Amino acid sequence: MAQAAAARLITRIVDAQASRGSASVVLTGGRNGNGLLAALAAAPARDAVDWGRIDLWWGDERFLPEGDPERNVTQAREALLDAVPLDPERVHAMPASDGPHGTDVDAAAAAYAEELARAAGPTNHGGVPEFDVLMLGVGPDTHVASLFPELPAVRETERVVVGVHGAPKPPPTRVTLTLPAIRAAREVWLLAAGEDKAEAAAIALSGAGEIQAPAAGAYGRARTLWLLDAAAASQLPRALYPPASA
Numbered sequence: 001m002a003q004a005a006a007a008r009l010i011t012r013i014v015d016a017q018a019s020r021g022s023a024s025v026v027l028t029g030g031r032n033g034n035g036l037l038a039a040l041a042a043a044p045a046r047d048a049v050d051w052g053r054i055d056l057w058w059g060d061e062r063f064l065p066e067g068d069p070e071r072n073v074t075q076a077r078e079a080l081l082d083a084v085p086l087d088p089e090r091v092h093a094m095p096a097s098d099g100p101h102g103t104d105v106d107a108a109a110a111a112y113a114e115e116l117a118r119a120a121g122p123t124n125h126g127g128v129p130e131f132d133v134l135m136l137g138v139g140p141d142t143h144v145a146s147l148f149p150e151l152p153a154v155r156e157t158e159r160v161v162v163g164v165h166g167a168p169k170p171p172p173t174r175v176t177l178t179l180p181a182i183r184a185a186r187e188v189w190l191l192a193a194g195e196d197k198a199e200a201a202a203i204a205l206s207g208a209g210e211i212q213a214p215a216a217g218a219y220g221r222a223r224t225l226w227l228l229d230a231a232a233a234s235q236l237p238r239a240l241y242p243p244a245s246a
């Protein structure tokens with residue numbers, strides 16, 4: 001799944017750079033997101049990307065000190081970012097807990113929302129720039145980014161970035177894009193590999209509500225892709241499969 005998704009992402013970035021001059025991608029943390037980045041780092045086709053003409057944003061971040069090994073940006077740097085010639089001005093990491101806002105996660109979230117708003121053009125949607133692809137790992141509890149079932153962040157309808165308090169998965173304090181920000185992306189790709197994601201994928205794709213199953217509320221303006229391996233797809237309702245060929 002990681003290799004197939006990485007190949008697909010390279011194609012999408014190259015297409016965006018050919019048509020608009022640059023590309024904008026939202027990264028996700030977690031096992032599947034980092035697996036995709038590592039596969040991209042190992043792909044010979046990665047040289048087709050003009051790394052200086054890409055904006056990288058994050059869907060969520062664990063609110064920890066800069067350089068903490070559990071931060072999504074630290075893991076992304078190790079998996080790919082340190083190996084490619086990015087423009088540092090275009091790498092938009094979410095704030096750390098020892099940054100200018102200190103441990104005030106709500107102020108950090110507001111600052112990231114301002115950074116997104118500065119990058120947004122007049123024709124863009126809802127205070128965020130045009131994201132060509134926004135990737136989301138899917139947690140076993142159906143969380144995406146740091147939108148966990150039933151917590152206030154998943155109910156947010158106005159702000160594009162919020163602080164998360166009391167997340168059930170450590171660390172409890174996080175920064176996350178909200179569903180309105182996610183839905184402003186052209187394409188949303190949900191990544192799920194492994195048996196522990198099978199139930200979450202089945203629930204989200206069976207008509208669950210987004211408050212109880214945040215992955216169900218993640219979709220893009222032009223396209224929504226669920227990129228699954230066989231194990232993660234093993235509990236999907238039969239109706240989602242194409243009819244078997246004779």
Ligand SMILES: O=C1O[C@H](COP(=O)(O)O)[C@@H](O)[C@H](O)[C@H]1O
Nearest residue numbers: 028029030031032137138139145
């Ligand atoms: O904590 C997080 O978890 C999700 C899912 O991660 P996974 O390891 O279960 O694939 C991830 O998408 C999110 O970015 C991260 O902060």
